[in-house]
Amino acid sequence: MFSLRIISLAAVLLGSIMVNAAPAVTAHHVEPGNLYVAKPAHFEPQHPGDSGPSGHRNHPVVALSHPDANGYVPVAVVSHNHPEHMGRTQNAQHFDEHTHAAGHGGFETGSRMATARPVHVHVDDLHHVNTESGLPARLHHEDTHNLKEAVYQASGKDFNNPRHRTPTPPWRQHQ
Template sequence: MLSIRMISMAAALLGSLAVNAAVNINHARPGAVFMAQPLHFDPPVAGHSTHSGTIPHPVIAIGHADHEGWVPVAQVSHNPPAHMGETHGMHHYDEHTHAAGLGSFSHGSRVAVGQPTHVHIDNLNHVTQHSGLPHRLHETDTANLQHAVYQASGFHSSNPRIATPPARTPPWRAGH
């Protein structure tokens, strides 16, 4: 017989898998916060094809996905390695988000503004409710981050928003 504790743990596990499983193209818009493994960054990060590349880090979408599903992102880290280039304190880019009660990044977090990267939509995971991270930055914070990335790297995403086509009515229901 299963104990209440085992059932609760199983329910929590299934719930976290369901939350992290489905990131679709409509979720990938500027300001969205995701978790991604550095081994999925493009261009690849030297030395991250091993275990150190499998530890998920927060990333923030700074543009829409392209037609192949690649999302431009800014990486967030507590201990930014050299490959991240110029970094700024994340507190500069989540103040409106935090003030709105939508979550925030922990003290000491830094965001790479000098080296944006790309992650395929299939390799992005939603942040969990318990992480304290926002699911999306306030639009003012998003604009400030995009501007900082442009100033530091010259990168500006021109990918248009990809809209999912509306569901079609199946032919057998068309007459009803």
């Protein structure tokens, strides 16, 4: 029969395949209103304390636009306890009214959206929201509009990066 060592190795290999099977976030799939999670240590601009212990825990973020040419996505951060450097925050449930009403999930009571200081996260550092978290994968278009308007009012920044074309796969280039 198989030794315990071989069975353990097989279990570890299967587990690593299962973890890596989750689809990656790719730049051409990022749309305004999509929800992701990201670590504050990956926020740009970097703020004091973002690289400390709380900087390594994922926080929900909402994409405000498509990625720029360098792959950075402007996002609004959702948290229960924003540090002072994030500036003015608003009740996050104000930005999920239509999404929640449509049965697509919503933000927890007490969650706040940092509208005054949006940050950027590289697309490689964004991760999909866990389906069991109760968070929506995407905000309703009205909620997205309301969030973008609130960010503009609080920060004076309007994010409208153009969608970058996805390269044609090599197997379709000569058809």
